[in-house]
Amino acid sequence: MTKILILGAGYAGLRAAKVLAHKKLDATITLVDRNRYHYETTSLAPVAAGTQRGQSVVLPLPENLPAQINFINGTVTKIDRDHKQVALADGQSLKYDYLIVSLGLESEDYGIPGASKYALPIVDLKSALAVKKHLENQFENYATSQDPDDLRIIVCGAWFSSFEFMGALVDRLPKLAEHYNVPFDKIDVQCIEAKDMILPMFDDDLTNYVKQWLKDHKVTLRTGTPIKEVQANKVITADQTYTANTLVWTTGVRGSHVISDSGFEQRRNRVMVTDQLCMEDDSKVFLIGDVSAVRQPGKPYPFAATGQIAFQMAEAAVANIVADLTGQPRQDFVYNDLGTVLGLGHKSGVAKIFGNHKLRGYPASVMKRVIDDRSVLLQAGVKALVKYGRIPL
Known part of the structure; x- marks a missing residue:
């Protein structure tokens, strides 16, 4: 039987496994992930802020997998394409005929001194929960320290996840202040971003809405301010040093280090793939999701790595494997942009959907939850949606 090996159970890997399982191929399907659960990456920001429980963004594995999938809980260390095998940290070696690499993302510090040591990333469930715990510890500590920096939070970088974290934080802070009996008016949240432009996926109208929303909720956005260095409780720019005891790093991401290690x-750690999502020199190795770069038609740079493109890449890669095994021609990947939604806490947000249709405020926040529920439905079905969904059915 043909051996199909999938590395990573994020949006792309889990979707690929599910679609493959329903194709009824004469093949074994093996899915490998370091965790015994899939987590919703687009919902990590509210977990880090403490407005959502970690369990609410998790789908346990393997119980939410089709029976045809062999799940291995292991950490991938290296991909050996010459011998068509993958090494795991526990010493296992897995053979494959077709390989789908969807190993996910890591925090990108761009070589800024001290960033990886002193700032907290939000890239997986563990790191999101670490941010939540750290934030709560600082507020608790304020009662004895009276240190203003315990109530200061600096978000480094103004990426998509940065705004969703700050939006969720705005929801949480009043309750957090009340719980730890700290003065709400002394809480200070700042975001420091190197570029002048933010949220390029939105037009000026929606971007200005986000800026005004942050201003209305006393969040300071500093654009055009590159970070030169991060020290313990300090962010250093060209002309000023900002202090805070909570430093959150959301400047960007890169693919898994396994890519360069291999x-x-x-x-x-993103590999430029062909239009069929495979490697130029190996048509049976597909890279999808955060480790893959697909050039946009007519543009010199690839598509941004998002949840929706991960889903579509997974389905396209599977379709081409099925085409090979059934003697059909492969098809090029065509991305269908369904729109973009940014949540700002539970009650606000912005969205561009169905072409240029725009949403602001509460309707956008509802759309965000609808999209999150759709992800659960696609990944695990109706029963999981009822159990883990965000909108009551």
């Missing part, structure tokens, strides 16, 4: 030609 000798792939890559940039920030």
Whole structure:
């Protein structure tokens, strides 16, 4: 039987496994992940802020997998394409005929001194929960320290996840202040971003809405301010040093280090793939999701790595494997942009959907929850949606 091996149970890997399982191929399907659960990456920001429980963004594995999938709980260390095998940290070696690499993302510090040591990323469930715990510890500590920096939070970088974290934080802070009996008016949240432009996926109208929303909720946004260095409780720019005891790092992400460790030609651990989502020199190795770069038609740069493109890449890669096994021609990947939704806490947000249709405020926040529920439905079905969904059915 043909051996199909999938590395990573994020949006792309889990979707690929589920679609493959329903194709009824004469093949074994093996899914490998370091965790015994899939987590919703787009919902990590509210977990970090403490407005959602960690359990609410998790789908346990393997119980939410189709029976046809062999799940291995293991950490991938290296991909050996010459011998068509994958090494795991526990010493196992897995053979494959077709390989789907969807190993996910890591925090990107761009070589800024001290960033990885002193700032907290939000890239997986463990790191999101670490941010939540750290934040609560600082507020608790304020009662004895009276240190203003215990109530200061600096978000480094103004990426998509940065705004969703700050939006959730705005929801949480009043309750947090009340719980730890700290003065609400002394809480200070700042975001420091190197570029002048933010949220390029939205037009000026929606971007200005986000800026005004932050201003209305006393969140300071500093654009055009590159970070030169991070020290313990300090963010240093060209002309000023900002202090806070909570530093959150959301400047960007890169693909899994396994990509570079395995000798792939890559940039920030993303591999430029063909239009069929495979490697130029190996048509049976597909890369999808955060480790993959697909050039946009007519543009010199690839598509941004998002949840919706991960889903679509998974389905396209599976379709091409099925085409090979059934003697059909492969098809090129065509991305269908369904729109973009940014949540700002439970009651606000912005969205561009169905072409240029725009949403602001509460309707956008509802759309965000609808999209999150759709992800659960696609990944695990109706029963999981009833159990883990965000909107009551």
